[in-house]
Amino acid sequence: MLKRVHFGPSALPYLLVLPQILVTVIFFIWPASQALYQSLLVEDAFGLSSKFVWFENFEYLFEDPYYWGSFQRTFVFSFLVASLSMGSALLLAVMADRVVKGSGLYRTFLIWPYAVAPAAAGALWFFMFNPTLGILPYVLQFIGYDWNHKVNGTEAMALVIFAASWKQIAYNFLFFLAGLQSIPKSLIEAAAIDGAGPGRRFWTIVFPLLSPTTFFLLVINVVYAFFETFGIVDAITSGGPANSTQILVYKVYNDGFVGLDLGGSAAQSVILMGIVIGLTVIQFRFVEKKVSYND
Amino acid sequence: MIENRPFLTFMAHTVLILGVIVVAFPLWLTFVAASHDAVRMSELPLPIWPGTHFFENLDVVLNKGLWGGDGVGVSYMLVNSMIMALMIAFGKISISLLSAFAIVYFRFPFRMGFFWMIFITLMLPVEVRILPTFEVVANLGMLDTYWGLTVPLIASATATFMFRQVFLTIPDELLEAARIDGAGPIRFFIDILIPMSRTNIAALFVILFIYGWNQYLWPLLVTTDQDMYTIVMQIGRMLEAGESVPQWHLVMMTTLLSVLPPVAVVVFMQRLFVQGLTETEK
Amino acid sequence: MASVKLDNIQKTYPNGFKAIHGVDVDVQDGEFLVLVGPSGCGKSTLLRMIAGLETVTGGELEIGDKVVNDLEPSKRDIAMVFQNYALYPHMTVYNNMAYGLKIMGLSKSEIDERVKNAAGILELTDEQLTRKPRELSGGQRQRVAMGRAIVRKPSVFLFDEPLSNLDAKLRVQMRVEIKRLQESLGITSIYVTHDQVEAMTLGHRLMVLNSGVVEQLGTPIELYERPASLFVAEFIGSPAMNILDTKISEDGESVDIATNIGLALGNGGLPDYAGKKVKLGVRPEHLQLAEGSENSLPLTVTLVEHLGADTLVHGHFGEDETDMTVRRSGTLKTVPGDKLPISITRENIHLFDAETSRRIDL
Numbered sequence: 001m002l003k004r005v006h007f008g009p010s011a012l013p014y015l016l017v018l019p020q021i022l023v024t025v026i027f028f029i030w031p032a033s034q035a036l037y038q039s040l041l042v043e044d045a046f047g048l049s050s051k052f053v054w055f056e057n058f059e060y061l062f063e064d065p066y067y068w069g070s071f072q073r074t075f076v077f078s079f080l081v082a083s084l085s086m087g088s089a090l091l092l093a094v095m096a097d098r099v100v101k102g103s104g105l106y107r108t109f110l111i112w113p114y115a116v117a118p119a120a121a122g123a124l125w126f127f128m129f130n131p132t133l134g135i136l137p138y139v140l141q142f143i144g145y146d147w148n149h150k151v152n153g154t155e156a157m158a159l160v161i162f163a164a165s166w167k168q169i170a171y172n173f174l175f176f177l178a179g180l181q182s183i184p185k186s187l188i189e190a191a192a193i194d195g196a197g198p199g200r201r202f203w204t205i206v207f208p209l210l211s212p213t214t215f216f217l218l219v220i221n222v223v224y225a226f227f228e229t230f231g232i233v234d235a236i237t238s239g240g241p242a243n244s245t246q247i248l249v250y251k252v253y254n255d256g257f258v259g260l261d262l263g264g265s266a267a268q269s270v271i272l273m274g275i276v277i278g279l280t281v282i283q284f285r286f287v288e289k290k291v292s293y294n295d
Numbered sequence: 296m297i298e299n300r301p302f303l304t305f306m307a308h309t310v311l312i313l314g315v316i317v318v319a320f321p322l323w324l325t326f327v328a329a330s331h332d333a334v335r336m337s338e339l340p341l342p343i344w345p346g347t348h349f350f351e352n353l354d355v356v357l358n359k360g361l362w363g364g365d366g367v368g369v370s371y372m373l374v375n376s377m378i379m380a381l382m383i384a385f386g387k388i389s390i391s392l393l394s395a396f397a398i399v400y401f402r403f404p405f406r407m408g409f410f411w412m413i414f415i416t417l418m419l420p421v422e423v424r425i426l427p428t429f430e431v432v433a434n435l436g437m438l439d440t441y442w443g444l445t446v447p448l449i450a451s452a453t454a455t456f457m458f459r460q461v462f463l464t465i466p467d468e469l470l471e472a473a474r475i476d477g478a479g480p481i482r483f484f485i486d487i488l489i490p491m492s493r494t495n496i497a498a499l500f501v502i503l504f505i506y507g508w509n510q511y512l513w514p515l516l517v518t519t520d521q522d523m524y525t526i527v528m529q530i531g532r533m534l535e536a537g538e539s540v541p542q543w544h545l546v547m548m549t550t551l552l553s554v555l556p557p558v559a560v561v562v563f564m565q566r567l568f569v570q571g572l573t574e575t576e577k
Numbered sequence: 578m579a580s581v582k583l584d585n586i587q588k589t590y591p592n593g594f595k596a597i598h599g600v601d602v603d604v605q606d607g608e609f610l611v612l613v614g615p616s617g618c619g620k621s622t623l624l625r626m627i628a629g630l631e632t633v634t635g636g637e638l639e640i641g642d643k644v645v646n647d648l649e650p651s652k653r654d655i656a657m658v659f660q661n662y663a664l665y666p667h668m669t670v671y672n673n674m675a676y677g678l679k680i681m682g683l684s685k686s687e688i689d690e691r692v693k694n695a696a697g698i699l700e701l702t703d704e705q706l707t708r709k710p711r712e713l714s715g716g717q718r719q720r721v722a723m724g725r726a727i728v729r730k731p732s733v734f735l736f737d738e739p740l741s742n743l744d745a746k747l748r749v750q751m752r753v754e755i756k757r758l759q760e761s762l763g764i765t766s767i768y769v770t771h772d773q774v775e776a777m778t779l780g781h782r783l784m785v786l787n788s789g790v791v792e793q794l795g796t797p798i799e800l801y802e803r804p805a806s807l808f809v810a811e812f813i814g815s816p817a818m819n820i821l822d823t824k825i826s827e828d829g830e831s832v833d834i835a836t837n838i839g840l841a842l843g844n845g846g847l848p849d850y851a852g853k854k855v856k857l858g859v860r861p862e863h864l865q866l867a868e869g870s871e872n873s874l875p876l877t878v879t880l881v882e883h884l885g886a887d888t889l890v891h892g893h894f895g896e897d898e899t900d901m902t903v904r905r906s907g908t909l910k911t912v913p914g915d916k917l918p919i920s921i922t923r924e925n926i927h928l929f930d931a932e933t934s935r936r937i938d939l
Contacts, residue, residue, distance in 0.1 A: 006402050006470075007479075009402075012481075013406070014397075016394060017394045017409050019389070019390040019393060019394075020391065020393065020394040020413060020455065021394075021412060021413075023446060023447075023450040024413060024450045025412075027428055027432075029412070030427075031424045031427035031430070031431055032419050032423075032427070034431075035424055035426070092310065092311060092314045098304065099304060099307045099311065102308075106315060108562060109315040110314060111568075112561050114572075115505050115560065116322075117508065117509035117511060117527045117530075117553060117554070118509065118511060119509075119511045119527050119528075120527060120530055120554050123534055123547075123550045124321035124322065124325055124550065125321060126534060127321075127324065127325065127543065127546075127547060128321055133336075135341055166321070171572070174573075175573075227420045230512050231509075231512065231527070231531070234531055235531050235534055252422070252425065253512065256426040257426070265426055269425075269427075273419065280417055280418050471628075472659060472663040473665075474650045475628065475629075475650045475656065475657050476651065476680055477651030477652075478680055487665060491666065493667075
């Protein structure tokens with residue numbers, strides 16, 4: 001972790017880390033500790049006085065069916081986004097790994113959605129599924145389905161999931177393709193000589209060897225679904241209808257900035273921090289084989 | 296691949312082409328919508344082939360403003376987005392390069408303490424600390440400034456770790472040779488480390504530019520002054536307004552404008568983009 | 578030009594590990610000293626201490642009559658050639674050589690003259706000077722690394738295993754070039770290697786290191802002819818010296834090599850070692866074939882290697898099947914299973930104390 005030879009002692013290293021440490025302390029660590037502190041306070045309706053209430057905010061949260069609903073929704077949402085996005089990305093990556101000609105071209109056409117802002121992705125899908133004018137509701141009408149995600153919570157959730165998965169396919173595709181290409185061709189050839197057909201080879205050789213990539217992507221996708229989909233939800237549904245798409249991150253924002261429930265919002269932030277820490281630990285457990293962090 | 300099965304290859308191409316179509320369809324519809332006029336865009340069914348009003352719409356959106364033309368287009372928002380994205384990318388890269396240099400090449404008290412402090416930021420995405428961070432920025436008088444838009448986002452453990460990784464792979468002998476050549480820390484940093492990391496820097500720049508450009512929640516919070524709005528924020532605002540005054544051709548033109556710069560970066564700097572993505576995999 | 582003086586130089590790492598246990602040596606002006614030993618013996622550490630890349634934790638280091646213990650590497654008037662060349666990958670060959678000179682603050686014309694001059698000595702073409710290191714072959718990179726050292730016009734050259742990344746043929750060629758270069762420039766040089774052939778051919782003197790301790794310091798011939806310890810005896814020479822477990826006779830007059838086979842020591846023998854165990858060393862090239870001689874060892878041949886100019890015969894003798902290698906010049910017609918009578922002469926043996934491993938002088 002440190003070079004064998006290093007520069008002698010001086011004030012320079014402190015100056016070098018100073019900018020990053022300043023930003024970290026002022027905009028990360030201080031706010032985070034404020035969130036911790038505020039999560040233990042209750043403020044009156046006018047924001048004039050506050051009272052220290054220990055874990056009351058958390059108790060309220062855990063008793064609040066809306067919060068549990070949001071929790072559940074977030075998990076369902078993350079699970080579905082991860083499976084839909086990873087599943088389709090894996091299929092495309094396997095196919096792209098198979099074709100010799102044009103795989104670079106396919107790659108170019110498949111990875112660009114990564115660059116689309118979540119809010120813009122929301123707009124694209126919102127437009128496509130717009131209940132009054134959208135192309136797809138128009139088509140669905142012919143098979144007798146009346147799409148309206150503005151009143152139907154399940155449809156709203158489905159739409160948010162589509163948009164979120166669509167945006168993440170690019171990332172998953174790239175990593176799956178890289179994972180596939182790093183599998184030694186000799187292994188596949190050996191299996192072919194052993195008489196395994198393409199399907200069998202995939203499930204018995206390729207897929208198991210791909211499991212580190214899959215696990216890594218699973219964590220990344222869950223983090224993505226939890227924290228990076230705010231723009232999508234805000235653009236498509238703003239959490240509605242009737243809170244049916246209010247995932248945790250959206251609720252923190254909504255309760256804090258719209259509802260002005262500082263203590264409650266802070267308590268939710270703290271719980272989210274716990275989730276991120278948990279996910280980060282899992283992720284590092286997984287990568288520590290590759291990177292060692294001891295001095 | 297191993298055996299030549301034309302059918303499987305054909306299948307593969309079919310699946311890939313279908314995939315490309317499904318992935319590209321939303322953007323295609325956006326482009327189509329942006330090329331028709333308001334009248335066509337309120338008739339069912341909506342068109343799936345481009346119309347002739349593309350440049351007209353472009354002109355309206357960029358220069359004349361949206362709702363009936365109040366004279367203010369979104370071009371300044373594109374400028375704001377560009378400034379924000381560049382500041383975030385440059386800022387993150389600069390402070391991460393410096394701190395990674397300190398951590399890898401110096402032995403000093405509290406070195407590991409600093410390392411862990413930077414590490415912790417990995418666990419604190421802006422979404423989980425929005426309210427208190429907003430308060431800090433407000434107290435510092437940074438609302439409605441470029442600094443407020445960017446500085447709170449530029450501390451990045453990911454970039455620091457990436458540069459640390461890059462520096463660790465640079466052979467120790469290069470530092471030794473440089474010391475024998477008489478180069479001190481700053482010279483070594485500027486003459487050797489930075490040039491040797493330039494593709495990593497470029498790759499990271501691509502990723503961070505996209506990251507910065509696509510910020511939504513944070514600009515939404517810290518800007519109240521319309522002059523500070525970014526193009527991505529504008530999408531959210533227009534979708535809300537679009538309910539009452541359907542101007543889909545203009546809404547989708549704006550969306551298209553917000554999407555094009557980062558997409559162009561990905562498409563034209565694909566190699567760097569892929570490298571950046573895999574290197575920052577934390 | 579300068580001499581290098583090491584006075585009880587020691588290195589102890591912060592974790593308490595002692596890498597160098599007090600080294601004394603006076604490297605004369607213009608001398609070529611080789612530090613040799615197995616990996617981990619501390620030879621590179623010692624060189625890096627001289628270069629200023631490792632701190633000296635004990636003793637005094639002088640370069641050109643000046644104590645340099647606390648001087649920065651660049652202030653020590655040295656140049657170093659690294660094992661992996663350590664060329665700056667993003668700079669052209671020219672800039673690699675010029676970089677240190679620019680930092681020194683030399684004028685452009687002075688830099689240009691020095692670089693061109695070094696390139697001439699090393700036979701690097703102008704075209705090669707504009708290339709990046711990765712576009713060069715291993716041997717060319719090696720030349721650039723030497724060029725970077727030459728342009729500094731240092732008082733001392735330091736070489737850290739500079740040839741170990743080259744293939745065998747190139748290594749021999751570059752070895753000759755380094756030797757020629759050092760002789761023509763006359764610059765004091767200290768050279769680290771684990772390869773004893775390199776050490777023997779290059780050095781005016783060799784320092785054999787083992788676990789941070791100097792085993793012996795001397796000319797190649799001294800080391801070959803009078804190894805000071807068992808370690809040096811086994812390290813210098815290829816194939817390695819045969820070492821036999823033997824005993825000095827009760828009267829101290831002879832050494833018992835095998836049952837019934839003794840070798841008179843003469844010169845009054847070793848009365849102090851009478852009846853004690855000693856190690857006896859004899860080089861493969863000093864073993865004689867003794868047709869018909871009575872006092873010979875019957876070697877059972879197990880493997881024969883024909884090198885062309887020489888033949889190596891591996892075999893064993895005696896009840897405990899002691900291994901032995903014989904080297905004869907020319908072709909020796911023998912096959913595994915043969916018995917070869919081998920004789921050892923008194924002039925060619927080396928005796929070592931079985932406990933201290935130090936040489937016993939006759």
